[in-house]
Amino acid sequence: MSRMNAMFKKLYKLVLVVSLAIFLFIVFDEIHNLDNNSKRYLSEHYISEGVQETGAINIVTSVLYDYRAFDTLGEATVLLTAAAILSFLVPLGKDKMLGTTFTMIVSQTTKFFIPFLAVLGAYLILFGHLAPGGGFVGGVVMAVIPILLTITYRVEFSEYKFKPAKKKLAEDIGAIGFILLGLVGVVTGSNFLANGQANFGPGNTGELISAGLIPFLNLMIGIKVGAGLAIIFNSLIKEK
Amino acid sequence: MMDIIFNMLMIFLVITAFFMVFTKDISTAVIALPIYGAILVVIFVILQAPGPAIAEAVIAAGLTTVFFVITINKTEY
Structure with a gap:
């Protein structure tokens, strides 16, 4: 009977999935x-x-930042709230992470990696309306830089290079800039966050600076996501 | 030829996901996650999205695995 029971328990998860x-x-x-x-x-x-x-050209970006830009604003606000609450709640302290000390190879490889990550993140953010990618993915790639510094060296070094006050300032610039860019649509005589329906033209399709507000919205979201993720990681790693 | 490779990769993706869910050891599941990410990178390249492919490589191999390893380390599993 117990064997039946064990077999049933094993099958149960499989059948569910x-x-x-x-x-x-x-x-x-x-x-x-x-x-x-x-x-x-x-x-x-x-x-x-x-x-x-x-x-x-990227239809996903056009849905995300034009037709459904208001939902993106809500999504970004959720991330801002999470980062703010985490940096508010978690006490300041030393990190108690890993007892391992890395060799020279790891620290040198990290040093060589960081410029590539910066270029890749900037490419993904700035070409979000022309190629697959966008602000969220590019911001995460940008946030990997302080996270790598935190893991390889200590959290003190990472916070010496990227000061927490500056990261918070960058996140605030991203959040407020998104709303201010949305107000541009109101100023030109259309709805909030209007882009295609607003009176300024979308520009030549395919150029880097085209598609109206979309590249700037992408830039704001990228700054915000990168700074927010770095703040969240550095706050959580300092938690006991 | 490309279709066969693409479908094989999709099947491997499903197999890796099932392995991650049903394996007993939690650290095995965490190490299986970058393999899932690596297969996803090849699928992204086949679907002609090279930028997200590199980003996925960075995120899956670097970010997510590190998050899980640090979480397991901190919860003293």
Whole structure:
């Protein structure tokens, strides 16, 4: 009986996962093969008109920063709140992390890695409207730099290079700049965070400075995500 | 040829994900996470998104694994 019970327990998890997978497969198959096209008019509109309306080649970016920019603002506010609460709650102290001391190879390799990470993060942020990527991914890559410094050297060195006050300032600039850029749409006589519908043109599609507000919004989100993630990591590693 | 490689990689992705969920040792699961990320990098390259591929390599191999290792270290597992 107990053997049956053990076998049932083993099968139980497997059946749960497989049934969830089958359910999701059926749901996505059903969505993909909808016969009635009137239910998909929004995605049809995004795909066929998105490039002309917003000027961004990357349709995901055009949905994220133009059609649904208000949701992105909420998403960014969640991250700001998390970073602020964490840096407020976690006490200041020494890190009690790993007892290991790294060899010279690790510290030298870290030193050579950091410029590549900076270039990659800047590329992902600035070309967010032309190629896959965007502010969130680029910000995370930028945040890897202080995290690498924290892991390889100590948290003191990382906070000596990137001062916490400056990181907080950068995050505030990102959060406030996003809202101020949204107000540009109001000033030009349209809605909040309007880009394609506003009166300034989207520019030549395919150039670096085009698509209206989207590159600047990407830059703000990138600064904000990078600074916020670095603050969160450095706060959590100092926790006892 | 490319389709076969792509489908094989997808199947390996599912196998790695199942391995991560059902393995007993928690550190084995953590080390299986970068393998999942590496397969995802190749899939991104096949889908013609080289930028996110490099970012995924950085994030999966560097950030996520480090987060989990430090968490296990701090909770004294």
